Amino acid sequence: MATILRRPQNLARSSRQLLEAASLSQTLARRPAALPRPLYAYARSRKYATQPEQNGKDKETGKAPKGTEHLYNQDSPMSSGSPQPPDGDKKPPSEDQSGYTKLSTGEEKALEDVFKLVKKGMPASMAEDIDRALERIKKEGLPVELRETIKEVQAEGMSPARAAKLWRLTTQMARETAEKTINEKFESQKEEPKQKTAENPGPKSSGKEEGGKDKKKSDMFTNVTEIKFDLSNFLVSAFVAYLLYRLVVPTENSREITWQEFRNTFFDKGLVEKLVVINGNRVRVYLHRESVASMYPESPAANPGFYYYFSIGSVEAFERRVDEAQSELGIPSSERIPVSYHEEGSWFNTLLAFGPTILFIGAIMYLSRRASGGAGGGSGGIFGMGKSRAKKFNHETDIKVKFADVAGMDEAKTEIMEFVSFLKEPGIYQKLGAKIPRGAILSGPPGTGKTLLAKATAGESGVPFYSVSGSEFVEMFVGVGPSRVRDLFANARKNTPCIIFIDEIDAIGKARAKQSFGGGNDERESTLNQILTEMDGFNTSEQVVVLAGTNRADVLDKALMRPGRFDRQIQIDNPTMAGRKQIFAVHLKNVVTSEDLENLKGRLSALTPGFSGADIANCVNEAALIAARGLADTVKMTHFEQAIERVIGGLEKKSLVLSPEEKKTVSYHEAGHAICGWYFQYADPLLKVSIIPRGSGALGYAQYLPGGGADAVLLNMRQMMDRMAMTLAGRVSEEIHFETVTSGASDDFNKVTRMATAMVTKWGMSDKIGYIYYPDGSESQEAQLQKPFSEQTARTIDEEVKRIVNEAYLQCRQLLTEKKKEVGLVAEELLSKEVLNRNDMVRILGPRPWEAKGDFEKYFGGGSPKQAEEGKGPNPGGIGDSGNGPNGPAPGSNLPPGLGRGPEEPAPTLYKMLEERSKAWRM
Numbered sequence: 001m002a003t004i005l006r007r008p009q010n011l012a013r014s015s016r017q018l019l020e021a022a023s024l025s026q027t028l029a030r031r032p033a034a035l036p037r038p039l040y041a042y043a044r045s046r047k048y049a050t051q052p053e054q055n056g057k058d059k060e061t062g063k064a065p066k067g068t069e070h071l072y073n074q075d076s077p078m079s080s081g082s083p084q085p086p087d088g089d090k091k092p093p094s095e096d097q098s099g100y101t102k103l104s105t106g107e108e109k110a111l112e113d114v115f116k117l118v119k120k121g122m123p124a125s126m127a128e129d130i131d132r133a134l135e136r137i138k139k140e141g142l143p144v145e146l147r148e149t150i151k152e153v154q155a156e157g158m159s160p161a162r163a164a165k166l167w168r169l170t171t172q173m174a175r176e177t178a179e180k181t182i183n184e185k186f187e188s189q190k191e192e193p194k195q196k197t198a199e200n201p202g203p204k205s206s207g208k209e210e211g212g213k214d215k216k217k218s219d220m221f222t223n224v225t226e227i228k229f230d231l232s233n234f235l236v237s238a239f240v241a242y243l244l245y246r247l248v249v250p251t252e253n254s255r256e257i258t259w260q261e262f263r264n265t266f267f268d269k270g271l272v273e274k275l276v277v278i279n280g281n282r283v284r285v286y287l288h289r290e291s292v293a294s295m296y297p298e299s300p301a302a303n304p305g306f307y308y309y310f311s312i313g314s315v316e317a318f319e320r321r322v323d324e325a326q327s328e329l330g331i332p333s334s335e336r337i338p339v340s341y342h343e344e345g346s347w348f349n350t351l352l353a354f355g356p357t358i359l360f361i362g363a364i365m366y367l368s369r370r371a372s373g374g375a376g377g378g379s380g381g382i383f384g385m386g387k388s389r390a391k392k393f394n395h396e397t398d399i400k401v402k403f404a405d406v407a408g409m410d411e412a413k414t415e416i417m418e419f420v421s422f423l424k425e426p427g428i429y430q431k432l433g434a435k436i437p438r439g440a441i442l443s444g445p446p447g448t449g450k451t452l453l454a455k456a457t458a459g460e461s462g463v464p465f466y467s468v469s470g471s472e473f474v475e476m477f478v479g480v481g482p483s484r485v486r487d488l489f490a491n492a493r494k495n496t497p498c499i500i501f502i503d504e505i506d507a508i509g510k511a512r513a514k515q516s517f518g519g520g521n522d523e524r525e526s527t528l529n530q531i532l533t534e535m536d537g538f539n540t541s542e543q544v545v546v547l548a549g550t551n552r553a554d555v556l557d558k559a560l561m562r563p564g565r566f567d568r569q570i571q572i573d574n575p576t577m578a579g580r581k582q583i584f585a586v587h588l589k590n591v592v593t594s595e596d597l598e599n600l601k602g603r604l605s606a607l608t609p610g611f612s613g614a615d616i617a618n619c620v621n622e623a624a625l626i627a628a629r630g631l632a633d634t635v636k637m638t639h640f641e642q643a644i645e646r647v648i649g650g651l652e653k654k655s656l657v658l659s660p661e662e663k664k665t666v667s668y669h670e671a672g673h674a675i676c677g678w679y680f681q682y683a684d685p686l687l688k689v690s691i692i693p694r695g696s697g698a699l700g701y702a703q704y705l706p707g708g709g710a711d712a713v714l715l716n717m718r719q720m721m722d723r724m725a726m727t728l729a730g731r732v733s734e735e736i737h738f739e740t741v742t743s744g745a746s747d748d749f750n751k752v753t754r755m756a757t758a759m760v761t762k763w764g765m766s767d768k769i770g771y772i773y774y775p776d777g778s779e780s781q782e783a784q785l786q787k788p789f790s791e792q793t794a795r796t797i798d799e800e801v802k803r804i805v806n807e808a809y810l811q812c813r814q815l816l817t818e819k820k821k822e823v824g825l826v827a828e829e830l831l832s833k834e835v836l837n838r839n840d841m842v843r844i845l846g847p848r849p850w851e852a853k854g855d856f857e858k859y860f861g862g863g864s865p866k867q868a869e870e871g872k873g874p875n876p877g878g879i880g881d882s883g884n885g886p887n888g889p890a891p892g893s894n895l896p897p898g899l900g901r902g903p904e905e906p907a908p909t910l911y912k913m914l915e916e917r918s919k920a921w922r923m
């Protein structure tokens with residue numbers, strides 16, 4: 001309603017449709033016309049009339065009985081008040097043969113007024129349509145049944161049954177109109193060619209005429225049925241019909257009278273047809289309308305749908321009075337006026353009763369629509385819930401990824417290649433009786449290219465690719481998951497050969513619980529069961545391959561992994577140095593750089609140990625963004641370096657300003673780390689040390705190359721001890737150089753403790769505990785609830801961990817005490833420059849006394865004793881070169897002369913200690 005009011009053109013359009021519909025309707029009476037009751041009623045009124053005056057008025061005077069004039073006279077206070085049409089306009093609605101009733105002249109006039117209103121502001125063509133529609137309505141009228149229903153609505157109010165009927169009748173009328181219009185147009189077009197043929201009888205006019213006729217009719221139908229009969233149109237049409245009728249006929253449809261008025265005016269005159277007691281307190285009077293109309297045409301009671309009513313105190317008293325009155329009039333008991341009883345609720349009450357139910361249903365519909373609409377599924381509200389959400393990619397248009405775009409992971413590619421050749425040439429396998437593997441699980445850390453590999457498989461084999469995430473099967477409604485799985489596999493079977501890729505399959509494929517507490521996982525488990533069943537359901541010749549990706553292959557249900565389901569498990573780990581190089585090669589193709597590509601790839605891959613493919617892609621993109629921000633022409637090494645730092649440490653926190661004391665503490669802390677990294681043989685080589693706060697919460701950081709840039713898989717005890725000592729160096733340096741210590745080392749302690757605990761409980765590196773593995777809480781739920789060792793063992797573990805950490809501490813303290821001066825120098829330099837790189841360190845401390853491993857020296861230059869002997873300084877274009885000369889302090893630097901020239905011996909006491917320890921630890 002609100003929409004209609006807000007948009008007058010809607011009302012206009014709807015009324016036009018309706019009016020056209022009404023006016024163009026074919027005269028098809030679907031039901032026989034109502035029984036001609038008037039005759040019978042008239043007879044009765046004659047029979048029981050005690051004062052049978054003609055037309056209810058005094059024969060001589062032609063007036064209503066005294067005191068009841070107001071019931072007949074429109075001018076009296078009780079009259080309907082609607083202006084009376086002139087005498088000539090008083091024709092009652094008449095019914096024609098076709099089941100349509102004509103409008104009375106008054107009604108026609110009222111309609112004209114309405115139409116005038118509707119036409120205002122309308123385009124001329126629409127106004128013409130409306131005029132034409134009005135003419136048709138005037139000519140043909142409205143269908144009887146529709147009119148009767150509208151009368152009922154006026155008399156007794158709207159009810160769901162009547163609303164439905166009103167709707168049905170209006171739509172029926174509209175449909176009939178459409179049919180009629182089609183026929184009319186068709187007839188007229190049929191006439192045209194006839195005329196044409198008559199005028200110009202061509203030779204082609206005979207043969208194909210019949211077939212042509214049918215085609216024309218269907219064309220016509222298409223044209224005419226452009227009028228849309230959708231739900232909202234019908235509703236609006238019905239509503240407008242009702243509105244119009246309310247405008248045409250008087251709005252008043254009932255009036256209260258007293259018992260005396262009832263008796264004198266109607267009852268005693270035999271005009272009463274029946275009485276209906278409503279809700280035990282009101283009586284509705286049904287009159288013989290025709291008799292009333294013929295006696296008193298001015299009375300509103302002559303209008304269809306108008307009723308008088310009077311109130312009663314009690315039903316018994318009313319019945320007694322009616323009996324007495326009828327006895328007085330001498331009406332025999334067999335012909336007495338029928339009295340019936342009705343209970344009626346108001347619309348408001350009905351609405352109140354149904355309100356909560358309607359609200360509830362509405363809320364469910366709304367929620368389900370949102371749930372399904374949000375994902376863009378467009379799957380039709382609650383009824384589309386069970387439809388699969390898998391996105392289908394067309395190999396021809398959508399999947400452009402090929403194996404060449406997936407760098408590294410050669411083993412994984414070889415494994416998966418088999419699926420490609422199966423999908424391309426199934427015959428080779430089938431003829432030898434080989435069963436085709438059903439699917440593979442690609443597992444590995446996030447961003448390692450599992451999805452990419454699955455896409456490439458589809459791209460290479462040139463088949464459709466269905467991609468869906470495990471979480472999309474899970475919905476709040478029970479049974480949706482399994483039904484989506486069924487739908488997905490059914491779709492896939494229709495489009496064989498194809499690949500289904502279920503990403504994050506652990507969302508549904510987790511191992512089923514042995515006992516389910518509270519049944520919370522039932523839905524997930526039944527989804528998993530459905531997947532198991534569907535995979536079993538393939539026959540071996542069906543070319544549907546299911547690939548699944550997960551970061552947690554360890555938690556998956558064993559049933560998923562058995563042969564015949566996901567036959568293969570392909571592990572994809574973070575790339576090695578060589579893999580990173582290849583991935584950089586793929587992504588560097590997209591950026592503009594003038595650096596030597598081979599060298600750039602090598603350096604970047606050495607700088608990014610532990611990076612996944614996604615990290616590398618991000619890093620390259622980030623470098624391009626940084627370069628663009630600086631309006632550079634090409635992406636340079638420094639941009640890549642900044643990007644890597646950003647990926648590792650987060651954004652620089654420029655807003656965080658440290659006090660001079662804090663800055664000094666941070667410098668000495670970081671210098672401690674740097675010195676340890678420089679002098680411990682097995683520590684990871686230092687790349688950079690910085691005291692610029694970064695987003696990850698660190699106030700400063702020292703960057704090392706784990707494993708010296710080589711892909712170290714194993715760590716030996718020496719490396720561990722050096723690493724732990726290096727980690728503790730921040731706090732030790734604070735202890736040596738300041739009177740008090742700060743809270744800044746807590747993260748270092750965390751790392752050291754975890755490493756020492758692992759050495760004792762997992763790696764068999766403690767004599768007292770021996771070669772035993774104790775799982776921790778993150779590995780097993782049982783270990784969370786109960787420690788897997790006794791109190792006594794717990795105490796021993798604690799002691800051992802403490803001992804190892806103490807040893808690392810002593811090792812570190814020993815070195816930093818011996819190298820106190822160097823720590824001071826590095827810290828002061830750091831304080832003034834904020835960032836020191838490897839070249840700065842070489843300049844301050846001389847070349848590192850130990851050989852670096854792997855490709856480190858190739859890409860980052862030396863500083864090693866060997867290089868120093870060969871007279872090679874660090875690579876002048878090395879990473880993070882701060883512009884200082886390779887072998888001496890930069891001009892303006894506060895380094896004392898003589899430092900930074902040539903290698904230095906590591907601390908002698910440290911050697912002694914390491915030797916002793918190696919004996920004790922059988923290193």
Ligand SMILES: Nc1ncnc2c1ncn2[C@@H]1O[C@H](COP(=O)(O)OP(=O)(O)OP(=O)(O)O)[C@@H](O)[C@H]1O
Pocket residue numbers: 405406407408409444445446447448449450451452453503549550551583586612613614615617
């Ligand atoms: N081997 C690779 N070669 C080239 N690009 C890669 C490689 N691995 C990852 N990438 C890049 O990383 C992006 C993300 O990879 P992908 O989505 O395949 O990771 P994933 O392993 O499926 O991650 P997740 O486990 O989080 O779903 C790719 O779009 C691609 O740009």
